[in-house]
Amino acid sequence: MNNVRALVFTGYGLNCDNETAYALTLAGADAHRVHINTLIHGSVNLIDFQIMVFGGGFSWGDDHGAGVVQAVRMKTNLGDKILEFIDAGNLVIGICNGFQTLVNLGLLPGFDHDYTRRSVALTFNDCGNFRDDWVTLKVVPESPCIFTRGIDRLELPVRHGEGKFYADPTTIRRLIDDNQVVLRYAMPDGGPADLRFPFNPNGSVHDIAGICDPSGRVFGLMPHPEAFNHWTNHPDWTRIKEKKKRRQSEAESGCTVGIQLFKNATEYVSNRL
Numbered sequence: 626m627n628n629v630r631a632l633v634f635t636g637y638g639l640n641c642d643n644e645t646a647y648a649l650t651l652a653g654a655d656a657h658r659v660h661i662n663t664l665i666h667g668s669v670n671l672i673d674f675q676i677m678v679f680g681g682g683f684s685w686g687d688d689h690g691a692g693v694v695q696a697v698r699m700k701t702n703l704g705d706k707i708l709e710f711i712d713a714g715n716l717v718i719g720i721c722n723g724f725q726t727l728v729n730l731g732l733l734p735g736f737d738h739d740y741t742r743r744s745v746a747l748t749f750n751d752c753g754n755f756r757d758d759w760v761t762l763k764v765v766p767e768s769p770c771i772f773t774r775g776i777d778r779l780e781l782p783v784r785h786g787e788g789k790f791y792a793d794p795t796t797i798r799r800l801i802d803d804n805q806v807v808l809r810y811a812m813p814d815g816g817p818a819d820l821r822f823p824f825n826p827n828g829s830v831h832d833i834a835g836i837c838d839p840s841g842r843v844f845g846l847m848p849h850p851e852a853f854n855h856w857t858n859h860p861d862w863t864r865i866k867e868k869k870k871r872r873q874s875e876a877e878s879g880c881t882v883g884i885q886l887f888k889n890a891t892e893y894v895s896n897r898l
Contacts, residue, residue: 631655632669633678665703672706672710676718679718680723704741725747751789760781762809783849788826805838810826819832834846
C-alpha cells in the first residue's frame with residue numbers, strides 16, 4: 626500500500642507530526658511531513674496525495690482560539706484546493722487541534738456537502754483546565770466513517786483544553802439523525818458516559834468525541850489515535866500483559882486500534898487506486 630500518499634501538516638506550533646507520520650507509515654502509507662508554507666507556496670501539490678492530516682497542535686499557540694488562525698490562513702490560501710481535494714474522493718482527518726481547524730474551516734460537519742459553513746464548535750473544557758488522560762470511546766456503528774470501520778470500542782489519549790463539542794440542539798439532532806456522530810466518550814465497560822467526568826473529559830454534549838461528513842471521508846476527533854501506535858503506549862500495558870500471562874493467553878500482537886484506524890484509511894485508498 627506504499628502507493629497511498631499521506632500529507633501530514635507541520636509548522637507554527639503543530640507538534641504531533643512525527644508520531645502521526647510514523648503511525649501512517651505503520652499503517653502502510655507513504656507519509657510526508659509538509660510545512661504549511663510549502664503547500665501555500667506551491668512547491669508541494671495537494672493533488673499528489675490521497676490522505677490529508679490536520680494533526681495535533683497547538684497551531685499558532687491557539688491564539689484567538691484553538692485552530693482559528695490555522696483555519697483562516699489555510700482557507701485564505703488553500704481553500705479552493707482543499708475543496709477540490711475532497712471533491713476528488715480523498716480522505717481528510719483532523720486530530721485534536723486538527724479537528725478544531727476542520728470545524729473552523731467549515732469542512733465539518735459538511736451538511737449537504739457544503740464544506741464552507743461553520744455550524745459547530747469546540748470550546749473550553751467544562752472542568753476548566755487542560756486534560757491529559759486516556760478515555761474509552763464507543764464507535765457509532767451506523768456511521769459511514771471510513772476510518773472506524775470494523776472498530777467497536779477503543780481507548781485513546783486526550784490532551785486538550787478546548788475539547789468540548791457544542792452546537793445548537795437542531796444541529797446536534799441532525800448530526801445524530803444523519804449518523805454523522807462517529808465516536809462518543811464512554812465508561813470503561815463501553816456504556817454511555819452521560820457527561821460523567823472524567824469519562825467525558827470536557828463536557829461535550831451527547832458525549833460526542835468525533836464526527837464525520839455525510840460521505841464518511843472527512844473525519845474529526847479530539848482523542849489521539851497516532852499516540853497509540855504500540856501496545857506499550859497504553860498506561861496499563863504491564864497489567865494487561867500480566868493478566869494475559871496468568872491466564873496463559875497470547876500477549877498483545879499485531880497493530881493497535883490506533884494504527885487500525887489509519888490502516889482503514891490506507892486500505893480504502895488502496896482499493897480505489
